[in-house]
Amino acid sequence: MADLRTLFRAVDELSREELKQLREYVEHRQRNAWWIVPPENLAQIAEVMRPVREAADQMSEDEINAAIDEAINEVRRERKQNPSRD
CATH class of the missing domain: 1.20.5 (Single alpha-helices involved in coiled-coils or other helix-helix interfaces)
Structure with missing residues (x-):
């Protein structure tokens, strides 16, 4: 504007x-x-994320759940520190 x-x-x-x-x-x-990602970028995203997927394949369900919980807690901490960014 x-x-x-x-x-x-x-x-x-x-x-x-x-x-x-x-x-x-x-x-x-x-x-x-809506976020529209061009098809040519999808392959690049998949390649960037490949190590994460491979690491997740080696994790137990409990380890994955713990990582998710940790990420959620980090977002909540950031939102408490910067409430105007929500």
Whole structure:
């Protein structure tokens, strides 16, 4: 957007109900974002991820679950430290 200040001023003038509607609209837009990956990039992504898949093949289910739990906890810690980034 060329003029964010104008947008911010317009948002500042909204009523509570209008702000609620705007928040719902933005959340809806974020949920419906599609990422389209060109087919030629899929092979590159698969190659980059190959070592991770190979390592995961050697892990037990408990080890995989522990790694997932650790990653989730790390994201939660980051969100607590930087709440405005959510």
